[in-house]
Amino acid sequence: MIIDSHAHAFPSMGSSSGHRDTQEHMRWVQHSMRFHHQPVRRVDDNSIFRGQTLYDGIDPTLNGLTDVNYRGGDYGKFIWTVDGTDYSQQYLPPTLTNLAAPPELMVAQMDYAGVDKAVLQTGHAYGRLNRYLANAVRKFPHYFWGLAMVDEWKADHTSQIRTLDRAIDELGLHGLWFQSSNLRLHNRTETIDHPAFYPFWDHVREKGIPVYWMVSSIEPSREAFMAEHAAFDRWIQRYPEIPVMYTHGLPLSRFMEDRKISIPEEAWKPLDSPNVMIEILIPIFQGGIWEYPYVEGQPIVREYYERFGPDKLAWGSDMPNVERNCTYRQSLDYLRIHYDFIRPEDMAKICGDNVARLFGAR
Numbered sequence: 001m002i003i004d005s006h007a008h009a010f011p012s013m014g015s016s017s018g019h020r021d022t023q024e025h026m027r028w029v030q031h032s033m034r035f036h037h038q039p040v041r042r043v044d045d046n047s048i049f050r051g052q053t054l055y056d057g058i059d060p061t062l063n064g065l066t067d068v069n070y071r072g073g074d075y076g077k078f079i080w081t082v083d084g085t086d087y088s089q090q091y092l093p094p095t096l097t098n099l100a101a102p103p104e105l106m107v108a109q110m111d112y113a114g115v116d117k118a119v120l121q122t123g124h125a126y127g128r129l130n131r132y133l134a135n136a137v138r139k140f141p142h143y144f145w146g147l148a149m150v151d152e153w154k155a156d157h158t159s160q161i162r163t164l165d166r167a168i169d170e171l172g173l174h175g176l177w178f179q180s181s182n183l184r185l186h187n188r189t190e191t192i193d194h195p196a197f198y199p200f201w202d203h204v205r206e207k208g209i210p211v212y213w214m215v216s217s218i219e220p221s222r223e224a225f226m227a228e229h230a231a232f233d234r235w236i237q238r239y240p241e242i243p244v245m246y247t248h249g250l251p252l253s254r255f256m257e258d259r260k261i262s263i264p265e266e267a268w269k270p271l272d273s274p275n276v277m278i279e280i281l282i283p284i285f286q287g288g289i290w291e292y293p294y295v296e297g298q299p300i301v302r303e304y305y306e307r308f309g310p311d312k313l314a315w316g317s318d319m320p321n322v323e324r325n326c327t328y329r330q331s332l333d334y335l336r337i338h339y340d341f342i343r344p345e346d347m348a349k350i351c352g353d354n355v356a357r358l359f360g361a362r
Contacts, residue, residue, distance in 0.1 A: 003352040005279050006316025007118035009106050009136050010126040013099040014072020017127025027062055029078060030054055030070040032125040033089055035220040037288055043086035053082045060218045061185050072099050093323035101320045103136035107143055109319060113329040120146045121212060122177045134171035145359050147177040147212055153186035156196040161203050168209060174359055175210040180228045181218045191231035201239055210243040210358050222254045233270035243358055246271060246278045252285050277312050277354060284318040287325025293338035301339055310346035314354050
């Protein structure tokens with residue numbers, strides 16, 4: 001089986017999408033796009049604009065977002081207005097005409113690309129999607145596993161244990177998606193390994209579900225990311241029994257200088273824990289600056305392969321977003337065909353068997 005560890009399905013990102021209202025949802029999207037590598041363009045002449053207009057430049061939390069009438073547009077774009085001038089950013093591929101990716105679209109893409117099953121990941125910028133993803137899994141059980149979302153900044157509240165139980169036990173989702181930076185985004189000073197969150201993580205351990213960890217920071221610097229990464233390292237030492245997928249792999253842009261990537265030894269350390277798997281998603285990370293088949297990524301994937309072995313790696317696409325850079329099939333074939341230093345039996349693990357094992361299907 002070919003299994004995609006990283007795919008998405010969501011209703012229109014220009015709507016409330018499960019949030020209290022569209023305005024609340026747009027704040028999440030605006031925050032996620034503040035430092036996004038996709039260029040900002042003026043709508044009137046499509047010229048690239050290099051200034052920062054989405055936050056005040058001081059407060060990196062949600063409180064620092066600027067009032068620019070941020071809103072969903074058409075054909076994969078989000079739009080906002082500053083001093084009468086409209087700006088846009090192409091977050092989704094242009095084929096998503098109304099900013100939606102229903103599960104039926106993902107099924108059609110999978111059938112065409114020859115992908116047998118996918119993990120539907122989530123995120124507050126896509127919406128509050130527990131019920132939406134549960135419906136997708138219920139409709140297409142042979143195609144999808146689905147991940148649950150909680151409010152990470154409230155993980156020390158019993159309400160989030162109830163939310164998780166409802167998502168897993170009643171809605172039928174299969175694991176937890178968790179983004180570390182959402183604590184600080186909501187003005188929490190504790191890192192995720194703080195004892196205040198132990199009851200939540202103890203409960204996750206008792207449930208025996210995998211956690212898809214998105215380790216991220218609300219500032220774009222290497223130092224900010226490494227602080228979150230260090231907290232994850234401390235967390236993983238306390239919870240070695242919880243199966244983990246480290247989503248995206250290491251964020252390569254944080255370690256890039258003069259178009260060269262140099263990953264320090266301390267960044268590799270947390271990934272070496274036996275309960276951690278790591279996603280490989282070169283096209284979504286670097287497809288804006290590297291051309292298919294992304295030969296520049298081979299030393300990085302080789303490093304993963306030689307350091308950790310094939311049992312700890314998993315291919316993911318980040319569909320439909322990856323179609324900004326390449327087709328769905330290319331997001332698989334660059335690895336499966338062109339990274340030929342990986343042995344065929346190991347490639348089978350990376351492109352399916354390991355994720356199947358994570359969800360108890362092997």
